[in-house]
Amino acid sequence: AAWSCGGGAYMLGGSMFDCVVAHNTCNGAGGGNDSGVAGAGAGVALRNGLIRNCLIANNRSTHATAGQGGGVYQRDAIIEGCTIAGNTSPAGCSGGGVYKSGGAMTNTIVWHNFAGAIVNDISSSANVSYSCASELVSGVNGNLSCDPLFRNIPNADFRLAPGSPCANAATILPWMVGGKDLDGRNRIISGGADMGCYESPASGTLFLVR
Numbered sequence: 001a002a003w004s005c006g007g008g009a010y011m012l013g014g015s016m017f018d019c020v021v022a023h024n025t026c027n028g029a030g031g032g033n034d035s036g037v038a039g040a041g042a043g044v045a046l047r048n049g050l051i052r053n054c055l056i057a058n059n060r061s062t063h064a065t066a067g068q069g070g071g072v073y074q075r076d077a078i079i080e081g082c083t084i085a086g087n088t089s090p091a092g093c094s095g096g097g098v099y100k101s102g103g104a105m106t107n108t109i110v111w112h113n114f115a116g117a118i119v120n121d122i123s124s125s126a127n128v129s130y131s132c133a134s135e136l137v138s139g140v141n142g143n144l145s146c147d148p149l150f151r152n153i154p155n156a157d158f159r160l161a162p163g164s165p166c167a168n169a170a171t172i173l174p175w176m177v178g179g180k181d182l183d184g185r186n187r188i189i190s191g192g193a194d195m196g197c198y199e200s201p202a203s204g205t206l207f208l209v210r
Contacts, residue, residue, distance in 0.1 A: 007042040007059060011049040011077075018052075018182055022156075024059045042070050043087060046077040052175070053182055055197050057156060058086040061093070068123070069099030071113060076102040080173065081187075083158050083196040084110045084121075085150065091116025095123035097133065105131055107170040109148050109158075109196040130171045132195055142171060148196070159183075159198040167200045168192030 007024030009016060026042035043059035044051060051072070061070045071087035072079065072095075079098070089096045097113030098105070100123050110121040110133040121133040130142035138145045149164040151157040160167055168190075170176075176187040182197040189202050 007061075008056070009044045009046075011044065011046045011051075013048045015050045015052070016044070016054060018180075019054045020182070021054060021056045022058050026059075026061045027063065042089075043072055043084075045069070045073045046079075047075040048077055050078045050080070051082060052078075052080040053179075053197050054082045055158060055182060056082060056084045056087065057158060060087070061089045063090065063093075068093050069095045069097075070115075071095075071097045071110070072099070074098055074100045074103050074105070078103055079105045079108050081107045081170070081176075081181075081195075081197055082109075083198065084108065085112045085158050086153065086156065087113045089115045089120065091118070094120065096120035098122045100124040100126070100128075103127065105129070106173065107131060107193070107195050109133075109166055111148050111150070112153055130169065130195065132166050132169075142169070144169065144195075158196070160194060160196065160200050162200075164194075164200065166195035168194060170195045 007026040008021035021043045042061035043056040056071045070089040071084040084097045096115040097110040104127040108131045113121045132144040136143040136145045148166045149161040151159045151161045170193040179187040181199040185199045
C-alpha cells in the first residue's frame with residue numbers, strides 16, 4: 001500500500017517489462033509529487049516511462065477526491081501490450097483502469113475496471129490505438145469496445161478465451177518479432193498478435209496418424 005501514489009510501482013521514467021502488479025492499494029492525499037496527483041495510480045503511477053507486456057490487476061485507489069487511476073495513472077508515458085483489469089477507483093474519480101494524461105497506449109486491454117460501482121476503464125481515448133476498452137469506439141484507430149472475453153474473471157485469469165475479438169487484433173510492433181508474452185509464449189503466432197499481455201495458443205485441428 002502507498003500513502004501518496006503508486007501502490008505497486010512509482011515510476012519517473014524508466015521501463016517495466018513482463019511484470020504482474022496486483023492487489024495494491026493507494027490511500028492518501030500525501031501532498032503533490034512528480035507523478036501528477038497524490039492518491040493516484042494504485043497499481044502504477046507512471047510519468048515519462050514505459051510499461052510493456054504487464055498484467056495490472058485488482059488494485060484499488062481509495063482517496064475520495066484524488067483517486068484517479070485505480071490501475072495506472074499515466075502521465076506523458078507509454079503503455080504497450082498490457083492487460084489492465086479488475087481495478088477500482090472511488091465513485092466520482094476518473095479512470096478506474098487508466099487515468100490518462102498524455103502519452104500513448106497500444107495493443108492494450110483495459111476492461112472490467114470500476115469507479116465506485118460504475119464501469120470506468122479509461123479516462124481518455126487520445127493516442128490510444130489497437131486497444132480494447134469500453135469507452136473506445138470500435139473500428140477507430142484499430143480499437144475495440146466489446147468484451148475481450150477473459151477466461152475467468154472471478155479467478156483473476158485474464159487470458160483470452162477462445163473466440164475473443166482481441167485475438168490477432170493487435171498491430172505488430174518491432175519488439176514483438178522474436179518476443180514473448182507474459183507466459184513465455186511467442187508473441188507472434190500464425191502471423192498475428194493479440195491485444196493484452198497474453199497470446200492465445202494457436203488453434204486448429206490435431207490429426208493423429210498411426
